[in-house]
Amino acid sequence: MPELPEVETTRRKIEPLLAGRTILNITHDAPHRYRDTHLAQGRRVSGLSRRGKYLLLHLAAPDAPEEMPHDLELIVHLGMTGGFRLEEGPHTRVTLTTDAGKLYFNDPRRFGKMAVVPAGEYRGMPTLTGMGPEPLGDDFREEEFARLAAQAGAVKPWLLSQKPVSGVGNIYADESLWRARIHPAQTHLTREEAGRLYHAVREVMAEAVEAGGSSLGNGSGNYRQHDGDVGFFQGRHAAYGRGGQPCPRCGTDIRKVVLGQRGTHFCPECQPLRAEGGRQKADG
Structure with a gap:
C-alpha cells in the first residue's frame, strides 16, 4: 500500500501536470467511491499538498485571483494499488481531464477513493481528521511522542493508527522499529526507546522520500509513477x-509474524521484547 513516501513522490511528480490547470471533467463509474467529483468541474488547481497518505488538490473558482484561498479540495487516497498514469489501461477507474490533457487513475484492486469537499472539512474522513503530525514537520516533537509512547499498547499497531505520527504504514513501521531496535509488540516505551524510535521514523521517512518510495514485486499493483518510474528504497529494506x-x-x-492482523518483520536478536519492569521476554 502506498505510504507517505510514495504519496509524496506522487504529489511531486503530478504537480507540474496539474498546478494552474483547469479541470474540465472527471469521469468514473463508481460514485460511491469517487464522491462529488462533479464539483471540481471548471475549477482551477491552485496547488497540491499531502497529509499523511492523502493527496490534496486545492481547487479555486475559475475567476478567483491567484492570491485568493481555494474553497474546495479534491481528496485522493491511493488505496492499496492506486496510482496515476499518462495512458488509459485495463485498470483505469477515473479519467481526469484538464485544459492541458488527461491523467488516468489506475487501481487494480479498487481500494482507492476520491472526494471533493469544502476546504478543510474532513468530517466524513475520521482517519484524516484524527491524524497525528507529519513525521518530517516541525509539529512532530520528540517530547510529545515520548509521552504518548509511554502510554501506548503494542507499538507497531499504535504507529499504524496514524495518531502519534502520520503516514507510517506497514513497510516503514517495520523499518523504523528495526532501526530503533524495538520489538513491534513492545508496550509502554521508555523515554530512551521512544527517542530512538522518534529519530528512526524521521530518518526512514526522509530517506524513503529521497529514494522515491518502495516498489515491490512486478505485478499490475506494483507501485510506480505516472511516467513509469519506480521507487528505489526497497533496496534498503532491512x-x-x-x-x-x-x-x-x-x-x-528475520522473523515474520502477524501482529494486529498485519504481517510484521523483525530481528529477534536485535529487537528483543522487553518485559514490564525491565526483564526480557522470549521473542515472537
Missing part, C-alpha cells in the same frame, strides 16, 4: 519483506 533472510546488523534470520 526487515520488511525479508522473513527468513539474515538481519543486516547481526545475521540472525
